[in-house]
Amino acid sequence: MTERNGWLKRAVLEVQEFVFLLGATLRAAVTRPFYGRDIIEQFEAIGVGSLSVVLLTGLFTGAVLALQSGVTLDQFGARSEVGRLIGASMLKELGPVLTALMVSGRVGSGIAAELGSMVVTEQVNALRALGTDPIRKLVFPRVLAGFLMVPALTAVANAVGMTGAWLIAVGQLRVASSVYWNSVWYGLYMADVWMALIKPFFLGLVVVTIGCHVGLRTTGGTQGVGRSTTNAVVASSVGVLAVDFFVTKLLIVLLY
């Protein structure tokens, strides 16, 4: 019973600290000072740095989706509709979620490891002692970069995914190029496009805020840094899938 209470207390404390972090980050977004150089560095690290992994993920996901859809659609004699299926799947679900998962593996773990190392070597305390708010200097630039770059990366993943699917559709399924693109175009509704545009902002926010939170709560030296890195990837991956569900549900109510 006591053990369960202890676990519950820790969980509530963790959620409370996470909410405080979100509040402080929001405050850092609207009040001075801003650390412009750090913001640009994070855009480069999170956005440009994740481009190759997102390109590869998008390409292979689109391609394998075309392969699988081809087999299924053949059963209904609807191979020519492969574009419709690819477009809707990539834009609404696979593009945003897979991009966010890839970014959580690459960026979320990196943020947790970097901030965790700074905490255990007292660099974060040194920042505070030197008159710098770590939220403004370390957290806000990463959150802003994640919030804006994950949607951009998702757009790239969607485009590359549909191109990967086109290669398979034309090269292997023998669907004419114009038929494929027409099917993609006419298969999409404006609501789908809105969903593709809105969802990645939430997912980007989840990945970086969880990475920052876990990193800043690191204790226990280098072992603690390792633990934080693992926890950040696990928590942000689960967070991405859970938030994806709730945001999708909300957007369906609002848009469709």
Place this chain on the structure above:
Amino acid sequence: MDADDPLPTSQEVLSEHGAPIVVFDGVSLAFDDKVILREVSFALLAGHTKLILGASGAGKSTVLKLILGLLKPDGGVIWVNGERVDTMTEDDLMRVRADLGMVFQEGALFDSLTVRENVGYKLYEESDMPLGDAHRRVEEVLGFVGLSEHIDKMPSALSGGQRRRVAIARAMAAKPRLLLYDEPTTGLDPITAITIDAEIIKLRDLEQVSSIVVTHQLRDAFYVATHTAARENGDVKILAAERDKCQEAEFLMLRDGRIVFEGNATQLRQTTDPYLLDFLS
């Protein structure tokens, strides 16, 4: 002082030699069931040095974190430079921290920045000082700690002693009135430790910086308490201090969160307390 003269401001009073610059009044702190500090009270006077001794876990480093406002006490009052820090918000604390410098255990240098960027961090990032002036100040303080030639290196390329000296340079770059040292010589060989002690003495005697040194290295604590720095023909010399100067270095021994001794080097050497004798042996 003439009757017509205006009264000195609180900051002018505090900047005078011998004014109380840090005051702890009945400060207590506990983490869950573990009591770290119990009703700790002491004062540091401007221009003086407080040497806080104690075994690991006695609460020494916690005292420094409380002064900086990195931790909040459960009870008691803390005054730093005339401001009550125990009830301050993080934003207000930034103003108090502007006049403090802290040398962390192991240095806590930013490993992604060069020595120049580390030392000048506060000037480059948190002040309106023109870039040229900031560069000059960084070069000046690195010259003071004898590391001018390492200005463009990364911290990882420095030895342990050099890293501590860079940390001292970083703490002093913005000319604070109070410097806090957390185990500045722990893990260093005796020769390198003496160079760090010399920097603490130089800052105190040549730059008039008050200091609190937390350590369990008795040799270094006594060295800082019993030596003084003086300029002779442009060179800085470390000499044995006169009796009066030795009085300005006060020892404070913590045990299980309580102060068990407070006095100067001579009084500490003459103690008959069994715990202190054990610690000194």
